[in-house]
Amino acid sequence: MSALEFLAKGAKKLEASEGDPAIALAMVHDLQMELCDVLESIADLLPDRHDRRLCAELSRALVPMIIRLHRFEEDVLFSTALHRSSAAESVSRVIKRFRGEHSEDEFRMEELSELLCELGRERQPENPEAAGYLLRSVFEAVRRHCAYEREYLSSLLEDL
Numbered sequence: 001m002s003a004l005e006f007l008a009k010g011a012k013k014l015e016a017s018e019g020d021p022a023i024a025l026a027m028v029h030d031l032q033m034e035l036c037d038v039l040e041s042i043a044d045l046l047p048d049r050h051d052r053r054l055c056a057e058l059s060r061a062l063v064p065m066i067i068r069l070h071r072f073e074e075d076v077l078f079s080t081a082l083h084r085s086s087a088a089e090s091v092s093r094v095i096k097r098f099r100g101e102h103s104e105d106e107f108r109m110e111e112l113s114e115l116l117c118e119l120g121r122e123r124q125p126e127n128p129e130a131a132g133y134l135l136r137s138v139f140e141a142v143r144r145h146c147a148y149e150r151e152y153l154s155s156l157l158e159d160l
């Protein structure tokens with residue numbers, strides 16, 4: 001199974017796991033970690049050994065995929081965390097920050113999607129250094145975001 005098929009399958013499974021938010025939280029973050037690993041592998045193969053077909057496929061799938069994962073987090077997980085928390089005000093402050101990071105990530109993913117389209121077309125990107133920098137800045141930001149979000153939300157979402 002290709003990395004992209006794995007991600008698409010995972011996103012579908014996620015929607016069937018709404019019954020247990022703690023499991024869904026782990027799943028939604030595992031998918032994003034998988035996506036980061038794919039992006040890192042592309043960065044590692046620059047300037048000219050990247051898989052052009054994967055880049056072309058990912059350039060089309062990336063933005064809808066991340067939006068779908070973010071909306072799941074926001075609609076299902078954040079609302080459950082708020083509902084279960086006894087300190088709703090502080091939780092809602094942190095959740096506001098998570099939502100802000102989602103918007104920033106989606107914005108960066110749009111940019112990254114254009115780069116992936118170029119990497120799908122060209123043997124070598126016009127500016128390999130800038131390409132590597134963009135890829136790394138995206139997956140590093142997503143990994144940081146997920147690590148904090150997971151740590152913060154997991155205790156709120158586990159059954160007491």
Ligand SMILES: [Fe+2]
Pocket residue numbers: 070073098102145146149
């Ligand atoms: Fe998130």
